[in-house]
Amino acid sequence: MYEINDCQKVQMCTTLRLLSSRTARSEEDRDSLWDAWGSWSECSRTCGGGASYSLRRCLSSKTCEGRNIRYRTCSNVDCPPEAGDFRAQQCSAHNDVKYQGQFYEWLPVSNDPDNPCSLKCQARGAALVVELAPKVLDGTRCYTESLDMCISGLCQIVGCDRQLGSAVKEDNCGVCNGDGSTCRLVRGQYKSQLSANKLDDTVVAIPYGSRHVRLVLKGPDHLYLETKTLQGVKGENNLSSTGSFIVDNSSIDFQTFPDKEILRISGPLTADFTVKIRYAGAADSSVQFMFYQPIIHRWRETDFFPCSASCGGGYQLTSAECFDLRSNRIVADQYCHYYPENIKPKPKLQECNLDPCPARSVSSNFKSSALKTSNTVGKYFIATVY
Incomplete structure (x- = not known):
């Protein structure tokens, strides 16, 4: 055992202060080796979410610790539908450049799991897939189907709040940081029974506002789309080749193979879609489908109805009405019964107007039964009523 004397304590404190001071100076020196951050660059896109960068210069003759570039998102407003897909624009920019001595019309190859930030494109009508840019x-x-974006060739995480590095995500209904309660998953399988006498059939109807639509057809037949806007305008769209298309302001990703077709729509759909199948061969086809359908009709609890009595104690009730979230109006109850997730609120009962009624006087005239003459005069009495 030994004790630390006062002198040793002073020496230790002095040493600790010196070390702390040196550490602080070291951090200051490290930061001071950098010049101030420069202004932010112009955004890489005018809409749809782009990236902007800022630079700083190392002032030391030696290597500086830390980054000399930083990024942030910008132009986080949706592009108009006619703007098209950003990756598709980059592929089509190579249409007027010969590849191996020949011109091609290039379509984007999306969702590459190995290198999502390279520009891979496929020649229309051919199996030729080429990396046109690293x-x-x-x-x-x-x-x-993700907000994550490529910056300097690397995939960077972007939250639904449109911030780099953010972990906040949309639920399947499209609500940022939501709980998934505003939509429902619809999934199923269709088996065709087409023939030369029955050339087409309906696979599934997908309503306005649906998201994350995915259909996979296996077999010789072909998918096509019928649409109907909220204004009642109808359309029909054949899907014949691989590519990204705009149908009623909804972006569609379609892939076709010798014995399979894949249809993807991130959504939300801007019209009611009906997916149909057209006969193309003797063998039967099957279609697996899934999508998230918005719950557009919800029960809404009413306010309490007027009290059953104006004083002395009464009762009042609430009710529930079916509300259309698109049109902001009350509709028939049957629309809300369509969704199993919709549970109709039970009526609430409460007492009301419990104060006693005030006393009031009521005058009444009547003929005295004691007077039986013809010139009877009516008498009055006062009754106090509660």
Whole structure:
């Protein structure tokens, strides 16, 4: 055992202070080796979410610790539907450049799990897939159903709050940081029974506002789409080749193979879609489908109805009405019964107007039964009523 004397204590404190001071100076020196951050660059995109960068210069003759570039998102407003897919634009920019001595019309190859930030494109009508650039432009989505974006050739995480590195995500209904309660998963399988006498059939109806639509057809037949906008305008769209298309302002990713077709729509759909199948061969086809359908009709509890009595104690009830979230109006109850998730609120009962009624006087005239003459005069009495 030994004790630390006062002198040793002073020496230790002095040493600790010196070490702390040196550490602080070291951190200051490290930061001071950098010049101030420069202004932010112009955004890489005008809409749809792009990237902007800022630079700083190392002032030391030696290597500085830390980064000399930083990024942030910008132009986080949706592009108009006619703008098209950003990756598709980059592929089509090579249409007027010969590849191996020949011109091609290039379509985007999306969702590459190995290198999502390279520009891979497929020649229309051919199996030719080529990497036309090692990096897509900054702000290009890594995957069609994700907000993550490519920056300097690397896939960077982007939250639904549109911030780099954010972990906040949309639920399947499209609500940022939501709980998934505003939509329902619809999935199923269709088996065709088409023939030369029955050339087409309906696979599934997908309503306005649906998201994350995916259909896979296996067999010789072909998918096509019928649409109907909220204004009642109808359309029909054949799907014949691989590519990204705009149908009624909804972006569609379609892939076709010798014995399979894949249809993806991130959504939300801007019209009611009906997916149909057209006969193309003797063998039967099957279609697996899934999508998230918005719950557009919800029960809404009413306010309490007027009290059953104005004083002395009464009762009042609430009710429930079916509300259309699209049109903001009350509709028939049957629309809310369509969704199993919709549970009709039970009526609430409460007492009301419990104060006693005030006393009031009521005058009444009557003929005295004691007077039986013809010139009877009516008498009055006062009754107090509670």
